[in-house]
Structure formats: structure tokens, C-alpha cells
């Protein structure tokens with residue numbers, strides 16, 4: 001590409017790296033989750049949330065189970081200020097939830113922040129200033145020591161205003177733009193703030209290391225976090241927090257590796273909303289843990305509802321391919337995937353206590369409020385017999401014989417291919433009913449009678465071209481007698497009867513369903529299905545359907561035997 005020479009890596013590796021995080025295989029327990037939806041998400045919306053919308057969003061976050069929620073930057077705007085006051089004055093903050101507010105390191109802003117917190121029971125006050133080389137040079141035009149002064153003076157101001165305000169306050173410091181900061185400097189500024197705050201076991205402090213702009217691959221961020229975790233003063237009394245953004249599409253990977261590297265707390269948003277490409281997506285992070293059998297301590301058992309509220313309030317859309325929450329992420333269109341999933345479901349029957357291992361489905365969609373119907377198997381021209389058969393079975397209680405599934409599968413595929421569209425379950429059902437069930441042309445079944453001596457003898461009443469006829473046949477069984485009557489009297493021939501039957505329960509109705517396959521003179525199997533309250537009738541109707549399909553596909557002239565009697 002043109003202009004590539006314009007760019008170079010602008011992050012810093014730690015002076016020493018131990019990469020202990022590489023030895024760890026997975027995350028063993030949930031971090032402390034802090035939602036920053038109401039700040040980061042809100043400040044990045046085209047139209048920021050109204051007071052009422054913020055209240056509804058706050059309640060959603062509480063319901064999901066967040067115990068720490070950043071409610072905004074109260075000194076920044078009237079809405080944010082009023083929102084915080086409303087939460088406090090209307091007593092809307094549950095006892096087990098700590099709210100968090102953000103402030104720059106400036107006296108009047110800190111003062112206003114504490115003013116907005118009056119009457120709060122407990123709050124995290126989050127102080128930040130930018131520390132990166134780029135911001136020091138271009139924005140603040142200050143030396144390292146002057147930047148440290150901003151942080152240290154802010155840290156002292158937090159102590160001063162906290163002492164003068166009733167309530168319990170937890171302090172948090174972020175070296176904003178950490179990922180563009182030399183690591184020894186990031187460490188120094190955090191330690192200088194910690195030395196002011198003197199954290200203790202009963203007064204822990206949060207150090208938050210944001211990937212304000214993500215600049216490196218995730219393993220670099222992990223090494224940066226590990227370096228800080230290993231070298232921070234008062235480490236045992238510091239809660240190490242991480243705050244990834246998604247500029248390189250690595251927000252989740254950054255967070256996961258950073259947790260292995262010592263991160264104990266995550267700041268992020270639902271569905272990764274937030275500035276530019278967004279913050280780290282907490283839904284994905286939490287459900288990634290869940291898929292490893294680790295309880296994320298957040299309730300995403302109804303993701304469709306959470307997604308709906310989120311979309312309505314933010315006016316943003318959760319992408320169809322979004323992990324776990326996207327509309328299409330559990331859906332298999334392609335034949336081999338559908339086949340494997342349906343076999344996986346069958347395999348699990350009776351083994352529900354075993355760990356989830358269904359191919360292609362990372363977790364059981366039902367666990368997060370998704371539905372099998374309409375969510376998992378959808379049919380288009382890429383689909384195969386497995387998925388199509390599965391849909392008929394699940395939604396219409398029609399369990400086709402394996403060979404018939406194949407033939408019907410190709411039939412459905414062709415229809416979808418020619419229409420160039422997805423087929424809904426009811427359309428697939430209609431194709432099945434129209435093509436295979438109780439087919440009456442050219443030969444309609446009307447009635448039968450049997451007598452049994454050594455063999456079965458039948459007198460079969462049929463109708464061809466509006467003419468009702470009686471024909472007779474003999475066979476080992478009833479169906480055999482009917483089959484022989486049709487072949488000898490209509491001048492057609494077929495072999496190898498494939499037969500299957502089952503009961504069909506739909507609502508309060510119960511029917512018998514029979515499937516019959518007959519092989520014609522070219523070796524092709526022709527299929528038919530009969531559905532009737534009576535099992536013998538369903539078998540006979542299935543045979544007539546198969547025979548009719550064979551006559552139609554071979555364009556056979558029906559030769560009436562001279563011995564036919566007209567009724």
C-alpha cells in the first residue's frame with residue numbers, strides 16, 4: 001500500500017519481561033466487572049442517552065449483575081450531573097452496587113465531582129490524566145515531572161475533597177493512553193499516586209491501565225500488564241484493572257491475556273459499545289469464560305432481551321455475527337454443519353449430564369435464551385438432508401427414513417436454489433406435503449377390503465380420471481396384496497419396498513405416518529408418505545403416493561387391465 005512508510009510501531013515493551021502469563025492456559029475465576037456503558041458508551045453515541053434512558057440502562061446493568069458501574073463524568077454536563085443526583089436522591093443504587101465517577105485532575109472539576117456525590121453511600125472516584133509520549137509532546141507540552149505533578153496533585157485533591165464529603169470513597173487512578181506510554185514512566189507515575197494514597201488492606205486502591213488506543217498485538221499488552229503487576233508499590237492492596245478498547249479488533253484478546261498477566265478487574269461495555277471501535281465487549285468476555293465452565297458471575301441467560309433493550313436505548317445495532325449475541329451466530333445453513341449439529345443433538349439425548357460437545361456450537365444456545373427453532377438450523381441452497389430432516393422432525397414431528405431425507409433434501413435445495421432465497425420451515429413442510437403426502441393423481445385410493453386364507457386377498461377401490469374401479473390382488477401381507485393389485489392391474493412394476501411408520505403427535509391430534517419407497521425399472525427410488533388417523537390407511541396412502549410419484553416421474557401410461565370392473 002501507498003504511504004506505509006508513514007507508520008511505525010508506537011508502543012513500548014517493558015524493560016523486563018517474564019511472560020509468566022504464557023504458562024497459564026485459561027481464566028479460572030471471574031474478574032471484578034465494571035460497566036462503563038454509561039460513560040464510554042454514552043459519550044460515543046450520536047445522540048447521548050436522556051436521563052430516563054440512562055436510568056433504564058442503569059437498571060439493566062444492575063439486573064445483569066454488575067457490582068461496579070461507572071455512571072458518568074458528572075462535572076462534564078448537566079445531564080450527567082442530574083443523572084447522578086437522581087440515582088442518589090431517589091435511592092436507586094442497590095446496597096451491593098458501587099457507582100463510579102470519572103474526573104480530570106483539575107481542582108474545579110474534582111470539586112464539582114464531589115459536590116455531585118453528596119449523600120452517596122459508597123463511590124469509586126476515578127482520576128485520570130494522559131501520560132503517553134504523544135500526548136505529553138503534542139497536547140500537554142509538558143515534561144514527565146510536570147505530568148507526574150498533574151497526577152499527584154489530583155491524587156491529593158481526591159483525598160482533600162473525600163475527607164470533606166460524607167460517604168465511603170474508593171480511589172482509582174488511570175494513566176490515560178497507557179499503551180503509548182514508556183513502561184518505566186507509567187510505573188513511576190502510578191507509584192507516585194499510590195505513595196500519596198497509601199493503600200491498605202481495608203482501603204484498597206484501583207490502578208486502571210487502559211488500552212485507550214490499542215496499539216499492539218495482545219501479547220504485548222499482556223507483557224505490559226504483567227510488568228506493572230510485578231512492580232507496582234503496595235501491590236497487595238492494589239486492585240489491578242484493565243480497560244481495553246478495540247482499535248485493532250483485539251479488545252477481547254487483550255482483556256483475556258491481560259487477565260492471565262495479573263488483571264483483576266475489567267472495565268468494558270455491553271456488546272463492545274464505546275468510543276471509535278468501542279470498549280472491550282463484556283458479553284463476549286463473560287460468555288467465553290462460561291464456555292470453559294467458569295461462572296462469569298454475570299447473568300446473560302437472556303441475551304436476546306438484553307440485546308433488544310440495548311438496541312432500543314443506544315440506537316446501535318448488534319451485528320448478526322457478534323459472538324454469542326448476534327442473530328446468526330448459532331445458525332447453520334450449510335449441509336455438513338447441519339448434519340453434524342443434528343447428530344450431535346441426537347448423541348446427547350440421555351447424556352445431558354455430560355459436558356457440552358455439540359459440533360459447531362460453542363455453548364448450548366438455550367443457556368443464553370436462544371431457541372433451537374429458527375436459531376440453529378435454517379434452510380437455503382447450501383443446506384442438506386440432515387438439517388432439512390431435522391426441521392421436519394422438530395417442528396412437524398415427521399421423522400423421514402434416512403434414504404428419503406436425502407431425496408427430499410435435494411428437492412428442497414433445488415427449490416431454494418431456483419428461488420434464490422431462504423426457505424422457512426412452513427415452506428419446507430408445504431413442499432413435503434405437496435410432493436409426497438396422500439398423493440391422489442393419477443390414481444386415487446378410495447377403499448380396500450381383505451380376506452385371508454393362506455394369503456391375503458384384497459379388493460381395492462380406486463379412482464382414475466373420475467372413474468371408480470375395483471381391482472383385486474393377492475400377497476403375503478395386506479400391503480403386498482395391494483402392491484400386487486396395482487402392479488398387475490395397472491401394468492406398472494417396481495421392487496424393493498422400503499417402509500417406515502411412526503406416530504405423529506401435533507397438539508392434541510395424533511396421526512399415523514407411513515413412508516414408502518419403491519424402486520422403479522431404472523433403479524430410482526420413488527417416495528411417498530401417508531398420513532391418516534388409521535395406521536393401515538396411512539400405509540396404503542403412502543404406497544399410492546409413491547406409486548403416483550413413480551408414474552408421474554416416468555410419465556407412464558396407465559394401461560387398464562380388461563378384467564377391471566367399473567363400479
Ligand SMILES: CC(=O)SCCNC(=O)CCNC(=O)[C@H](O)C(C)(C)COP(=O)(O)OP(=O)(O)OC[C@H]1O[C@@H](n2cnc3c(N)ncnc32)[C@H](O)[C@@H]1OP(=O)(O)O
Pocket residue numbers: 043073075076077103104105106109128129130139140150176212
Ligand atoms: C479516554 C477518555 O475517555 S477520557 C474521558 C473523556 N471524557 C470527557 O472528556 C468527558 C467530557 N468532557 C467535557 O465535557 C469537558 O472536557 C470538561 C467539562 C470535563 C472540561 O472542559 P474544558 O474545561 O472546557 O476543557 P477541555 O476538556 O477541553 O480541557 C482542556 C484542558 O484540560 C487539560 N486536561 C485535559 N485532560 C486533563 C486531565 N485528565 N487532567 C488535567 N488536565 C487535563 C488539557 O491539558 C487542557 O488544558 P489547557 O487549557 O491548559 O490547554
Ligand SMILES: CC(C)C(=O)C(=O)O
Pocket residue numbers: 040102128174176177208210211212213243245
Ligand atoms: C479514562 C480512561 C480510563 C479511558 O477511558 C481510556 O483511557 O480509555
Ligand SMILES: [Mg+2]
Pocket residue numbers: 040210212243245
Ligand atoms: Mg476508555
